[in-house]
Amino acid sequence: xxxxxxxxxxxxxxxxxxxxxxxxxxxxxxxxxxxxxxxxxxxxxxxxxxxxxxxxxxxxxxxxxxxxxxxxxxxxxxxxxxxxxxxxxxxxxxxxxxxxxxxxxx
Amino acid sequence: xxxxxxxxxxxxxxxxxxxxxxxxxxxxxxxxxxxxxxxxxxxxxxxxxxxxxxxxxxxxxxxxxxxxxxxxxxxxxxxxxxxxxxxxxxxxxxxxxxxxxxxxxxxxxxxxxxxxxxxxxxxxxxxxxxxxxxxxxxxxxxxxxxxxxxxxxxxxxxxxxxxxxxxxxxxxxxxxxxxxxxxxxxxxxxxxxxxxxxxxxxxxxxxxxxxxxxxxxxxxxxxxxxxxxxxxxxxxxxxxxxxxxxxxxxxxxxx
Numbered sequence: 001x002x003x004x005x006x007x008x009x010x011x012x013x014x015x016x017x018x019x020x021x022x023x024x025x026x027x028x029x030x031x032x033x034x035x036x037x038x039x040x041x042x043x044x045x046x047x048x049x050x051x052x053x054x055x056x057x058x059x060x061x062x063x064x065x066x067x068x069x070x071x072x073x074x075x076x077x078x079x080x081x082x083x084x085x086x087x088x089x090x091x092x093x094x095x096x097x098x099x100x101x102x103x104x105x106x
Numbered sequence: 107x108x109x110x111x112x113x114x115x116x117x118x119x120x121x122x123x124x125x126x127x128x129x130x131x132x133x134x135x136x137x138x139x140x141x142x143x144x145x146x147x148x149x150x151x152x153x154x155x156x157x158x159x160x161x162x163x164x165x166x167x168x169x170x171x172x173x174x175x176x177x178x179x180x181x182x183x184x185x186x187x188x189x190x191x192x193x194x195x196x197x198x199x200x201x202x203x204x205x206x207x208x209x210x211x212x213x214x215x216x217x218x219x220x221x222x223x224x225x226x227x228x229x230x231x232x233x234x235x236x237x238x239x240x241x242x243x244x245x246x247x248x249x250x251x252x253x254x255x256x257x258x259x260x261x262x263x264x265x266x267x268x269x270x271x272x273x274x275x276x277x278x279x280x281x282x283x284x285x286x287x288x289x290x291x292x293x294x295x296x297x298x299x300x301x302x303x304x305x306x307x308x309x310x311x312x313x314x315x316x317x318x319x320x321x322x323x324x325x326x327x328x329x330x331x332x333x334x335x336x337x338x339x340x341x342x343x344x345x346x347x348x349x350x351x352x353x354x355x356x357x358x359x360x361x
Binding site for chain 2 (some may be wrong): 007010011024042045046049050052053054056058061082083085086087089090100
């Protein structure tokens, strides 16, 4: 896999030669990522879309499965509830990510 | 003129039909071609001079190159650099589409600037392509182990409930990925257009009231500046989410 990859090998080789050319100096520190601090509005839109996406996917899958199996509306209800749970999971993940970004900045 | 009229897709040239689908050339298609073509020309021009002391254009290209490179490397490690061309293309397509849409010439609908990314069908096409790519690459590289991303580290009896939730959460990615970009672009452009309507409406009031139309005009200038920031930020967010999703395909979490 990755270790035997000729491309990866070339990259590693280049990295080694770069180190040599720099005379063993330590590689410079990575420049800070661009200031991607979203506005309050951006955060709100982000969280809302995450929640809605889960609900919509749940409802759509449930509706489609109901049509296939003719069990309307049992699967729609079950999948909708799972979709809501997935949406909340999405929101929780997004919020944790935002918190981590903020914590890294301070 | 309704504030939503700027998003109308109109046909340019003769109507074309193929297998019952309408495939006529539209202003949306025209602007996609302009976006892709000008991005390619500009980046090629910037990269072709190869001077040691870069010109302005060259340094823009070099800086964006290293920005995307760093982003990809911090999200997916060195292996992710294989996908550099793809992420770079996605980033510049979205960025240029957002920026062209901000040209204040939308008064002439058939050929006026058209924000390609304000249509969910465009962003969703991008997002679903990335979604399917992640699945194919993930299965190709990791085999069955790729499906471990659906199994969080919990007691087995919790998995009965959590695996469906994780699968649904995974399937909702292309939707939130695409809706966020399209909604941001559409909201911004609608807001600009509504404020523009205020300027004309108040100026037409007559008498001393007309001078009040300066207020929405100032607001438009401020919002336009903000829209440039949002246009860049949304392109950046779209690209970084692409990197994060690719990371799942390259390194599925080991639970």
